[in-house]
Amino acid sequence: MSTTLPAVHRAPALPERVTIYEVGPRDGLQNEKAIVPVHVKAEFIARLEAAGLPVVEATSFVHPRWVPQLADAEELLTIVDHRGTMPVLVPNERGLDRALEAGVRHVAIFGSATETFAQRNLNRSWDEQFAMFEPTVKRALAEGADVRAYVSMCFGDPWEGAVDLQRVVDSGRRLLDLGCYQLSLGDTIGVGTAGHVTALLDAFNAAGVPDDLLAVHFHDTYGQALANAHAALEHGITTYDASAGGLGGCPYAKSATGNLATEDLVWMLRGLGVETGVDLDALVATSVWMAGELGRPSPSAVVRALGSSVEPGGD
Structure with a gap:
């Protein structure tokens, strides 16, 4: 396969290079009903690497019991x-063990910006979740591991509705204060828009959290994931969670559809002249292959556009 690449028109203010934090094997597959063989x-x-x-x-x-798809960890x-x-994601000390x-x-640990999702996802109150995470992070660091933190429901919650910016900032600050090296801001149900992204990042900066401690994790429920990623890029964010082929969702939030597709993100970044180090041909072929394994087409627009000439079992 030979990819037709977008023309490059670089804006000097954008980062020269970003890191894509690929979540397809975990977040992408965790909601699949049929068990994917190990x-x-x-x-x-291996293909993603x-x-x-x-x-x-x-x-x-x-x-x-909670996520049968990942029982083979x-x-x-x-x-x-x-x-x-x-x-790997760990929910508590037993998971860390x-x-x-x-x-x-x-x-990585995963917290919530809202009370309801903390109760549903962690069986803890919003405040209790931090006490649960503290020994996990402390032990991980003592064992020489590094710890990333996710915070869910940063842009909206299906039970509580809009989420106050300060509540998200308070949640994130408490996770970072435990010793996590990076905080990934999750639009779990995909309701965020570009202006909302900018406002939230500004709020973190105003609270003393610089962009280099932040990552973003967008879902494409309303088709806003790429626009939101572009807003974060203009703000200076350099780490982006994405899932190959746009796979994914949250088993505890049924309105959470697929993640931002890695291929779509790479295509946009290529056009902006932002380096990722990712081979788009190989990535598209990987998602075509995985779509064949799952028995359905990829939701990624770039995979649909470029993958028609790729055999599902091909390299």
């Missing part, structure tokens, strides 16, 4: 080479 997951990860994704979040050590990590930058036993040294 060898398929392992090949998915071969396409140049610098960070690939492999799995989650949540209890198998230990087995998966015996197959893939996770000595590089291959984080499992991750450390598997040799993982990059972990």
Whole structure:
């Protein structure tokens, strides 16, 4: 496959390079009803790494009862080479124990900006979640692991509606204060718009949190993910969560549809002259292959546009 690339028109104020934090194997697959075989997951990860994704979040050590799709986390990590930058999600100390036993040294925790989602997702109040995370982060750091934090429902909550900017900032600050190296701001149900993104990032800056501690995690429920990513780029954000082929959703928020597609993000960044290090041909081929494994077409616009000449089982 030979990709037709967009013409490059670079705005000097944009970052020269960004990091794509690939969440397809974890966030992308966690909501799939049919269990994806572990060898398929392992090949998915290997293909993503071969396409140049610098960070690939492999799995989650949540209890198998809550996310059956990821019950094979230990087995998966015996197959893939996770000595590089291959984080896993851990919900609590037990999840951390499992991750450390598997040799993982990059972990992530996931909090909520709202009371209702904290109760539904973590079985804790908004305030109690931070007490739950504190020993997990402390132990991880003591064991030489680094810890990333996600905060969900930053732009809206399906039960509570609009979320106050200051509430999001307070949530994020408390997670960073535990010792997390980066905070990923999640538009879990995809209701954010570009102006909202700018306002939230400004609020974090005003609270003393610089852009280099922040990442963004957009869902494309209302078709706003790319516009929101562009707003974050103009603000100076240099880490973007994305999922190959636009796979994903949240098992605890049914209105959360697919993540920002990695291919769509790479296409936009190429046109803006922002480097990612990602081989778009290889990435599209990977998503075409995974779509074949899942038995349905990819929701990514770029995969649909470029993937017609790729055989689902091809390289």
